[in-house]
Amino acid sequence: LLMTGKKTYGVRTPHLRALGKRIKREYPTFAEDALARSNLSHEEILLVGMQLGKDIEANTCLLNRLFAIADSWAQIDQVVSKFGWIKDKAELMRRFGYLKTGGEFKKRAYFVMLMTNCVSEEYMPLVEDGLRTVPLGEYYTDMAAAWLICDVCVKFYNDGLRLFTLPELTPFVRMKAASKCRDSFRLTKEQKNEITRLSKEFIS
DSSP, X not given: OOOOSSOOOOOOHHHHHHHHHHHHHHOTTHHHHHHTSXXXXXXXXXXXXXXXXXXXXXXXXXXXXXXXXXXXXXXXXXXXXXXXXXXXXXXXXXXXXXXXXXXHHHHHHHHHHHHHHOOSTTTHHHHHHHHHHSOOOSHHHHHHHHHHHHHHHHHSHHHXXXXXXXXXXXXXXXXXXXXXXXXXXXXXXXXXXHHHHHHHHHHO
16 A cells, blocks of 8 residues: 555554654654754654644645655655645645645645645635646556545535536546445435436546
């Protein structure tokens, strides 16, 4: 499941989280010192992300450096999941807007940021804008876009249906989004059937 070109030690996530808490107490400059080195391991990237994601205001520049070297969905998703406490969602997405035109994992980071922060009625325009403007066509980017659409369908069903009709979506993203919806326990059978019909209509 883990595809990365980084050295990997195989440390389980709960142990990394415990170590991350200790690092925060005992080694406050860990993230900056680690990013000054080259060839960070997968686990070191995760530990850096754990330190930086909790204080975006102070750490934006370091986060930018971290996104530049991330090469795995896990490195992206575990780091971005720490951003949920940010109150000004629009400012968050503006600050990291450059990710929209980055590489595969930078674009994934943007979609995961939208999913963990902006799936609400207030910020639905940001979600739609992301799906319209982030270039698709790379696997890990596209899977994050599909995941985002599914999450919207679960929480705001009618908005999710509308996202399926966006002309910028690729057949692959529609197909994967529909598949994720069918796998969800939070959608009814009728809703899943409607999503399947809609996705097939636009794919064909």
